[in-house]
Amino acid sequence: MSESLTFLAVHAHPDDEASSSGGVFRLLKDQGVRTVLVTCTNGEFGDAVGGIKPDQPGHDPDAVAIYRKGELEDSCKILGIDRLVMLGYRDSGMMGWPQNDDPKCFWSTPLEEAAEKLAAILNEERPQVIMTYNEIGFYGHPDHIQAHRITLSALDLLDYQPTVYFNAIPASVFARFREVIEESQTEEENDEARESEEEQMDLGTPDELIGAAIDVTSVADAKFDALQAHSSQLDESFFLRMGRERFKEVMGTEWFVRAVSPFAHDDVVTDLFVDYR
Numbered sequence: 001m002s003e004s005l006t007f008l009a010v011h012a013h014p015d016d017e018a019s020s021s022g023g024v025f026r027l028l029k030d031q032g033v034r035t036v037l038v039t040c041t042n043g044e045f046g047d048a049v050g051g052i053k054p055d056q057p058g059h060d061p062d063a064v065a066i067y068r069k070g071e072l073e074d075s076c077k078i079l080g081i082d083r084l085v086m087l088g089y090r091d092s093g094m095m096g097w098p099q100n101d102d103p104k105c106f107w108s109t110p111l112e113e114a115a116e117k118l119a120a121i122l123n124e125e126r127p128q129v130i131m132t133y134n135e136i137g138f139y140g141h142p143d144h145i146q147a148h149r150i151t152l153s154a155l156d157l158l159d160y161q162p163t164v165y166f167n168a169i170p171a172s173v174f175a176r177f178r179e180v181i182e183e184s185q186t187e188e189e190n191d192e193a194r195e196s197e198e199e200q201m202d203l204g205t206p207d208e209l210i211g212a213a214i215d216v217t218s219v220a221d222a223k224f225d226a227l228q229a230h231s232s233q234l235d236e237s238f239f240l241r242m243g244r245e246r247f248k249e250v251m252g253t254e255w256f257v258r259a260v261s262p263f264a265h266d267d268v269v270t271d272l273f274v275d276y277r
């Protein structure tokens with residue numbers, strides 16, 4: 001094994017580290033890999049304590065940011081993350097929200113500026129493996145798209161070529177998830193979801209594009225706990241509604257597309273560091 005392996009994930013909001021990479025974070029840490037999390041925004045437009053939505057009275061974005069930082073730090077402890085870097089950008093809200101026009105929000109930040117900040121961290125940590133989202137930010141959120149863009153731009157500022165993975169859900173699995181969600185919801189909730197454009201988005205990646213499938217069943221409890229650490233954001237969390245046991249069964253794998261790599265693979269790898277050990 002080479003002497004020092006480092007994994008770095010670039011996420012948009014506090015809680016994304018748990019939902020889209022909680023398993024690999026804990027697994028890699030247990031394998032002795034150094035793990036670094038870059039969280040781009042403070043998550044101001046998540047729910048406030050008590051489930052208050054950003055467009056409801058009593059939602060104080062700055063108070064939400066402070067509260068979510070504490071939750072993020074708890075999640076990092078559970079996942080064994082060695083270093084957390086918050087870039088400190090303001091949450092942009094969903095596509096079309098007025099928050100997007102705030103010049104301090106992540107979506108409005110010039111790409112070069114944020115990419116340079118990220119590149120400085122990458123040059124310091126020199127992770128062999130980086131994880132972020134695909135060009136649609138996995139589900140279309142502006143901050144996730146921006147996280148993708150700054151990561152790809154930062155690569156041009158490095159003097160080495162890391163391997164970059166985008167998180168993904170295979171189309172076949174996504175169809176199954178939809179069934180699980182429908183099973184867990186009432187008829188009324190299902191009718192509502194069918195009318196909601198957002199919930200009808202097809203987030204599946206064609207199965208043949210999946211480049212890594214990581215078995216995280218052994219650390220599913222830690223992933224569940226990390227999600228739970230973000231308790232202010234769990235209003236409608238289908239993960240937690242499943243309960244711990246069902247979660248283990250359903251969420252036992254994390255999938256990735258191998259987006260950039262100095263190494264070629266035709267097969268689906270089962271270890272993100274397969275080329276570096």
Ligand SMILES: [Zn+2]
Binds near residue numbers: 012013016141144
């Ligand atoms: Zn997010």
